[in-house]
Every structure is written in C-alpha cells, then in structure tokens.
Amino acid sequence: MxxxxxxxxxxxxxxxxxxxxxxxxxxxxxxxxxxxxxxxxxxxxxxxxxxxxxxxxxxxxxxxxxxxxxxxxxxxxxxxxxxxNVSYNCLDRHLEKKGNQVAIQWEGNEPGEDMGLTYKDLHEKVCKFANVLKAQGIKKGDRVVLYLPMIPELAIAMLACTRIGAIHGIVFGGFSSDALRDRIQNSEAKLLVVCDGTFRGAKAIPQKTSADEALKTCPSVEKMIVVNRVGDKIKCDWTEGRDLWWNDEMAKVDANCEPEW
Known part of the structure; x- marks a missing residue:
C-alpha cells in the first residue's frame, strides 16, 4: 500500500x-x-x-x-x-468593557457539570469572600492556606486574598495531611480553606479529614472554611467554633470590598 x-x-x-x-x-x-x-x-x-x-x-x-x-x-x-493590587488588575479594570464576558469557564468531574463566570460574577464572589476573610479577622500580611481541588472556589479564594493584601499559599489537593501540616506550620497561616471532599471518577474522596489531622499540630490556624463539594457522599467531622461552611459565610456578607493597595 x-x-x-x-x-x-x-x-x-x-x-x-x-x-x-x-x-x-x-x-x-x-x-x-x-x-x-x-x-x-x-x-x-x-x-x-x-x-x-x-x-x-x-x-x-x-x-x-x-x-x-x-x-x-x-x-x-x-x-x-x-x-x-492583583485582584483589581484581574477584575475591576475589565468590568466596564468586559463585565459580561466569561472570565472563568469550568468543567467538573462529570459530563454536564460546568460553570461559566463572567467578570461581574467573579468580581462579586471575590469581593464577598474577601469580606468573609475580613470577618474572620484576616488582614493585610496574614497568611491563608488554600487546600482545594480544581474548582472555581480556588480562584475566588486566591483573588480574595490578593484583594485584602493577605498572603495565600496553595497546597495541592492530593497532598497528605503531613505535607499540608508542614506548609501550614512554615507559613504560620491563620486560616485554612478546604473541601469536604473531592471526586476521582465517580468516587468521593475525603479531603477535610486530612485537614483535620494536619490541624492537630497547627496551632496558628484559627478558622477552617469548608466548601461543600461532595455533600452527603462522605462523612464530614466538624469542630464547632473553628469550622465554617463556605456558603453560610458568603450569605452573611455584601459584595462591596475595596482593594487594598
């Protein structure tokens, strides 16, 4: 041939x-x-x-x-x-001309699980989570660790930290509790953002359990904000006074937050 x-x-x-x-x-x-x-x-x-x-x-x-x-x-x-301010440069300066254009297009674990956030949508969510951080005592120069899978909340939390001048560290969501512990201790982070769990194919994988284990020897962390990703598919232990649901805290704040210069 x-x-x-x-x-x-x-x-x-x-x-x-x-x-x-x-x-x-x-x-x-x-x-x-x-x-x-x-x-x-x-x-x-x-x-x-x-x-x-x-x-x-x-x-x-x-x-x-x-x-x-x-x-x-x-x-x-x-x-x-x-x-x-990184948040201002990523979001605010684009609102007038590109506010209704898609800033983030996310595809989840399963076909059909997707989300599109415009610049306006993303700006609102970032400002709200920035206010959540401030409500928990986070201020310019404080450290926040983000222990999340590839979900929109990761970008939202990162930009919210930059908006108020907090220093964020991203820890790969597949790392062990020991690896997470070491990074929290090294940064002396005051707040941790985590998921209840994540998906690997159709299987729900616990993630908060690793965070709970890590925080046993991380006295600097005062609050843990938890994104509800897998719902009732796995058991999620809770520490009253420390653990807070992302959606509950977002519902308490407004969407106005001036950037920190």
Whole structure:
C-alpha cells in the first residue's frame, strides 16, 4: 500500500483576522521591539507596565540587579517601590468593557457539570469572600492556606486574598495531611480553606479529614472554611467554633470590598 505524501511548507501565512488582532503584526515589528528591549530595557518594560497594569503608586526604578558576587549578594528587582493590587488588575479594570464576558469557564468531574463566570460574577464572589476573610479577622500580611481541588472556589479564594493584601499559599489537593501540616506550620497561616471532599471518577474522596489531622499540630490556624463539594457522599467531622461552611459565610456578607493597595 502506497503511503500518502504530505506536502510540507516552510511558511504558513497567518490568517488576516488573527493578524489584525495580534499585538505584534509581523517579524519586522517583533525585531523592532526586541531591539528596544535590549538597548533600553528600562524604557521598554516601563512602557509595558504602564500599558497593561494599573498602578496605585508608580515605581521608583524599573529594574535593579547584581550578578557579580564580588559586589555582594546576587539579586534581581523589578518595579521597586511600586504598589498595585492583583485582584483589581484581574477584575475591576475589565468590568466596564468586559463585565459580561466569561472570565472563568469550568468543567467538573462529570459530563454536564460546568460553570461559566463572567467578570461581574467573579468580581462579586471575590469581593464577598474577601469580606468573609475580613470577618474572620484576616488582614493585610496574614497568611491563608488554600487546600482545594480544581474548582472555581480556588480562584475566588486566591483573588480574595490578593484583594485584602493577605498572603495565600496553595497546597495541592492530593497532598497528605503531613505535607499540608508542614506548609501550614512554615507559613504560620491563620486560616485554612478546604473541601469536604473531592471526586476521582465517580468516587468521593475525603479531603477535610486530612485537614483535620494536619490541624492537630497547627496551632496558628484559627478558622477552617469548608466548601461543600461532595455533600452527603462522605462523612464530614466538624469542630464547632473553628469550622465554617463556605456558603453560610458568603450569605452573611455584601459584595462591596475595596482593594487594598
């Protein structure tokens, strides 16, 4: 049987529609940008930062570095002295023009389990969870650990932390209680966000039980907020005064939360 011949081309033209919407229109434009980035890195990266990021306070210096160990420790710094808010840049600045566009499209464990969140939807949920965190005493500089599977609440919790200036650490949802414990102890986190459980195929896998075990030797954690993911498919132990359901706490707060700069 003769093999079909495939004609290979060295260059494939970019469709006009794609080219028209591209940030860089062609090889010549790319080379011009690259040349400037090498010859004038401060001006190049300063312009990029001005165009794509909203700043509460502009930086004092675009870049600073030392690669010579004879002059001291090696370091790289960018935009030192600048102040911004990640939540504001991811959400607020897009609301006017893109508020009704999809920001997150999530597909769950089973076919048909999906969710689309617009920028407006996501902004509202992020602001509400930021207020939940504040209601539990979390403030700028406090540490929060997120021990969640790949669900929308993970992105919501992460952006909520950035909105109020809390430092978040994401721990892979499949890690053991020992691995979770070590990360909580190292960060001295005050609050943990977890699921009651998660799914592996059709099977419900406990997750809060690992968190409960980890917290036996994590005295820094004052509250655990629990996302109801699997419902009554598994047993979920509860510690009164510490454990709080995500949905219950979200229902208590409003959707107005100014970003922390």
């Amino acid at each position: 003769a093999e079909a011949k495939v004609e290979l081309k060295a260059v494939y033209p970019v469709p006009a529609k794609v080219k028209a919407a591209a940030h860089i229109k062609g090889k010549e434009a790319y080379e011009k940008l690259y040349k400037r980035s090498i010859e004038d890195p401060n001006g190049f990266w300063g312009d990029i930062a001005d165009e794509y990021v909203t700043w509460f306070k502009k930086w004092d210096k675009v870049e600073d570095y030392n690669f010579d160990i004879r002059k001291g420790p090696v370091y790289i710094k960018y935009f030192e002295g600048g102040k911004l």
